[in-house]
Amino acid sequence: MAGSSKGLTKSRRARKCAGCGAERSKGEMLRVVRSIDGAVSIDASGRAQGRGAYICRSAECLDRALKKNAFARVLKHAVDRSFYGEVAKFLGESDDE
Ligand SMILES: [Zn+2]
DSSP: OOOOOTTOOOSTTEEEBTTTOOEEEGGGEEEEEEOTTSOEEEETTSOOSSEEEEEESOHHHHHHHHHTTHHHHHHTSOOOHHHHHHHHHHHHHTSOO
């Protein structure tokens, strides 16, 4: 099957949560990024270069992601458990605007 996925437009800019798998718009999610040098970090701007993973801004999704080490899977790179702690802290701090 030589099916082409070119030009496939999904609901615009939908991103899949690494925790629950739900698709939401980019703005509703937190992006984490693996830069070319292999460093994994929180991408608060959502615009950093590198391979990105998305997660709902929810402790529950983060917990799910931690249990299956979803960031490591999506980013195709080892992610330390402490990174999930950093994300939890980040989410806690940015909880109310
Ligand atoms: Zn989620």
